Amino acid sequence: MIVVVLVVVAVTSGGGTSGGGSNSTPLASASVLRQIEGVSPETMATQVKNDPPLAFPASTGNTTVLMANGKPKIVYIGAEYCPYCGGERWAMIMALSKFGTFTGIKQITSSASDNPSAIPTFSFLGASYRSRYLVFDPTETQDVNRNPLQTPTAENAALEAKYDAPPYTQAGGIPFVYIGGKWVIDGASYDVTPMQHLSHATVAQAAATGSTKYGSDIQATAGAIVSRLCNLTHGQPGNVCRSFPAVVGK
């Protein structure tokens, strides 16, 4: 009987997570996520002011907030192979974790044949995000080997077609992050090259302490995103947004 239960548990636990995805892709290390999500809003606010990232989320000029289920909606479109998506996810997880909780994030490495190569990162494929303040709608379009994964919804595809192009962005590409309709991120916000071939633990420690340039860049990029999320949520939650009284880096 015990054997039967164990077999059933083994089969069901290896049956994949919600949204599909490879059974062989491990979930993100709890300690790695803890380090990223443990960075304080004050640290992010200080970093984004003292050492701003290469690029800030650009304003779309829209005054109407994109909503879903009564909450501002954040759209992400990227791919697992993409090294720039790989770098940006660190900052996105750091920022969004201040407004909600992630579960099911997978730990991956971007394509080794791309340039930059082998960026330690995560995948939003199959992950879920729960928040009182925001809705996060991610799409990973291709896996590490550029095989098709997910297809953006018609609405998200239309947003990408319009806002992931001039005059909103310089060239168009991924990662594409549409922040509540008011800002857009096109590409990585910082130089991910130093992260090539590093381990997740190494990057997590650097991101938690800001001890390296890419580590402080992750904090600064997260701070830029948080300041905009606080604008969308009208300063909620207070313990996060009191460090960001205004949008940083317009």
Add this chain to the structure above:
Amino acid sequence: MARTPTGRTAPRRPTTTNLAKGRGMSRPDRPAPGRSSGPARPTRSAQPAVEAGRRWPAALALGGEHRSIPAWPWIVGLVLCLLGLAAASYLTVAHYVTGVTLACPDTGLINCEKVTTSSYSTILGIPVAVLGLAFFIFMLPLQTPWAWRSTNQYLRIVRMASCVVGMGFVLWLLYAELIKIGNICLYCTSVHALTFLILLSTAFGTIATAPSLDDGPEGSDGSEGQALQAV
């Protein structure tokens, strides 16, 4: 979405240069005016070198003589070089002016920015675009009518070898684009295509303009040289 580069107009084609019918017309022992012009005839001063040994004429080996050749090698070569110069110049300017976009193309193979800003866009610190520009600047004088008419074997070897080396470099760049980077740049591809065409035109042009003993001062049996002496 990947951004495709805008079209460009072709540079102005070069005007036809004066095709010299021969050299040494100012020498006093040249044929009198009115005589029909023909292939360039070497002067008396070239004869001692020929008489020194009836092998490859020394004057010709040193490249001192010019002769009549088909026009297409230098026309095609010059046009291709000028087109290559234009494209390579644009890429060189773009390399130094265009800002870096840290984004992956969401669709399509073409992404000029990613290619021209990748780690493969420089070799030993020198932008590949600059190397391409240098290639076409170096090749341009070698494709002139005077260079093609020259029988200097070293010049002909250098011209052909340069094309081979250039094509080898193009093949490496194609490998970097398609395999390592995963994208191509249309302007880079145009430079690659022009280099290949220059290789072809130079190869066939080298064959078509290969000097023969008939280009020597006495022709095949020295009779023409003796006729000049008699004038």
